[in-house]
Amino acid sequence: MPKRDYHNYWxxxxxxKPKGVLYTGFTGGIDDRMERHNDGQGSSFTSKYRLKRLVYFEEFQYVEDAIKREKQIKNWRRQWKxxxxxxxxxxxxxxxxxxDSRS
Structure with a gap:
């Protein structure tokens, strides 16, 4: 993978499945993280419920902004998500x- 001049956070x-179990996460590398989820090597929670379908994402330049947003969404009611x-x-x-096909 080529070295980037900037770093993205997700x-x-x-x-x-649609309207199934939801998991909100944060990562500095969406490619690697999704491969782990798809291989069943994510957290025990995501492995237990076989969470592999990426249905929403936001990209951030600054880690602080991404962490703040993750915490905000995690505190939301399920219907808001x-x-x-x-x-x-x-x-x-x-x-x-x-x-995956963008690269």
Whole structure:
């Protein structure tokens, strides 16, 4: 992987199916993190519920902004998270396939 002049941070939501179990996470490398989730090597929670479908993400330049946003979303009610996902991804498509093909 080529060295970047800047670093991106990601806040993301994954699930096992539309309106299924939701997990909000933060990472400095979405590629590696999603590969871990897909291989069942994520957290014990994501492995237990087989959370592999990336349904929402936001990209940040500064780590502090990403951490703040992750905490904000984690404190939201479930319906607010569903509304956030459906605003940009109404069909609950797996966005990882699209991101993976950008490289």
């Amino acid at each position: 806040v993301y939501i994954i699930t096992n 569903i509304n956030l996902i459906e605003k940009s991804n109404p069909n609950w498509d797996d966005l990882w396939n699209r991101l």
